[in-house]
Amino acid sequence: MTMAKIRVGLLFGGRSGEHEVSINSAAAIAQALQTGDNANKYDILPIYIQKNGVWVAGDTANEVLDSKAPLATEETNPSQLWQFPTQVQEVEVWFPVLHGPNGEDGTLQGLLTLMQVPFVGSGVLGSAVGMDKIAMKMAFAQAGLPQVKYRAVERSQVWSNPCIFPKLCDEIEADLGYPCFVKPANLGSSVGIAKVRSHSELETALDSAASYDRRIVIEAGVNARELECAVLGNDNPKASVIGEVTFEGDFYDYETKYTEGRSQIHIPANLPEKIVSQIQEMAIQAFKTVDAAGLARVDFFYVEETEEIYINEINTLPGFTKFSMYPQLWKATGINFEQLVDQLVQFALEK
Structure with a gap:
């Protein structure tokens, strides 16, 4: 007997400076949800939040995913912001892929919570604390996680x-x-x-x-190596292998991060095993400290001369193209991209 497919609302775009990154992440996830065993488990309902905040679905959302280019938008009447597409009513689990403010800061998570439909990723608390660097640092300090001054x-x-x-x-x-x-x-x-x-x-x-x-x-400032660890799960999260980012610029700014050839990713990072274990333990501790769920990437500074490790930040909705650090870390750990998005949907349903 054929099982009914789960209808996944793929929510992307948004009102932030990371709108284009969100489209690219969503396109990769859409492809993964339609590949292999996932194609028999999930139906995708793409829903695109334009730069003016209006939600659109159907052919328009699919065209944005295919072209990977945002729609040109105009200023809109505020009343249009709450006119959701009819497809919203069909969603059984949300997969939000919105980076930055109005996407991963708890605002969207609050709306999805009110809809009473499961969604991938952290809830209001984890998203808000993970987004605000000051609140995050205060939480990390309370948990005893070492940080730079x-x-x-x-x-x-x-x-x-x-x-x-x-x-x-x-x-x-x-x-x-x-x-x-x-x-x-x-x-x-x-x-x-x-x-x-x-x-x-x-x-x-x-x-x-x-x-x-x-x-x-x-x-x-600290003279250190920049390391990253991915976390996956809910109440019993797991940590990935460790990756390292190296770059030519003065620091890992926006241009360096998103310009091809300006930075390099090394997975797994060349580190002593005891340092790997420490970072993995700290990543899971950070994940639990902010009450994250589903996924997160935790970034660290490692001072090689003294073997000091400082936590930098947690990102509760990291970039999700096939070339982003988060899926690459899990690929190196033994979970490919298609398996990863499947597990995230399942964790959302479990949560």
Whole structure:
């Protein structure tokens, strides 16, 4: 007897600077859900959130997946934002593939929770804490996970009072030294991040970061290798082999990350076994600390000379093309791309 296929709502696009990355991730997942055994288990219902926030399905969504190019959009009436396609009613499990704000920060997860339909990935808490670098760092500190020294500031400290700002920069300079990194707290893919080496660069970077977000984090620079570990599961998550990112640029910024040939991925990373085990244990601890579910990629700094490991951040909805680090780590661990997306749907149904 033929089993009925599960209708998967593949939700992609979104209102963030990572809109195009989301389309590419969704296209890879769509192909995987239609390959091999998955083709007999799942029906895909692509639903595309345009840059103006309007949800579309059917031929339009399929055309975006096929072309991997976003639709040109215009400003829309706010009332259109809540006119969902009729296909939404058919979805049995959601596979959201939206990176950045309004996608992996808990806002979308709250909406899907209200729909009372299972979905892949973390819920509201895990997504929100995983997205906000300041809340994330506070959670990691409470869990005893080692981190580089950092300061958190608000936009009001940067913009509102010209008397406070110079003093703030002096304090950061004395506390963290140079080089240091200035980051908006709630953006992904290295958007808005600057490496600074002087007082004037610090002032400029803080002003720029404040234009992206009202919360800003400044981290001390560290001469370290950049390592990543993938986590998969719900209550009993598993960790992958460790990967390493090397790059030609000054740091792993947006351009370096998404320009072919500017960075290299090494899987598995050449590391002592005890370091591998430590990173895997810390990755699972970080996953549980923020109450993540389904999937996450956890990034680390490794100071080879002293064998110190610092947790950098957790990404609860990492890039998901076949060339992204997360699926590549699992491929090297023994789970291919088609098996990976199948397991994620099953974990969503289990959760």
